Amino acid sequence: MNIKRLLVDFVIVFVVTLLVTAIVTLLWNLAFHRASIIDWGTSFRFAIILGIILTWIETRRSKAK
Numbered sequence: 001m002n003i004k005r006l007l008v009d010f011v012i013v014f015v016v017t018l019l020v021t022a023i024v025t026l027l028w029n030l031a032f033h034r035a036s037i038i039d040w041g042t043s044f045r046f047a048i049i050l051g052i053i054l055t056w057i058e059t060r061r062s063k064a065k
Helices: 003-035 040-064
Strands: none
Touching: 003 040
16 A cells, blocks of 8 residues: 555545534534534544544555455
8 A cells, every 4th residue: 555545545534534523522512512612622633543543444454455
């Protein structure tokens, strides 16, 4: 797997995770705290962690084939 494909996979996972987590924290705060606040810290942490882990898993999976 080349570095370009690795970075593209990371960016895709990062963006999707960031958007989903931002929406979930917004809905959570609207439902339970009556405030329209997005928890960006949590969103970025999840996006970075899942971006690294899922990209690493996909790299290992493609090497095994």
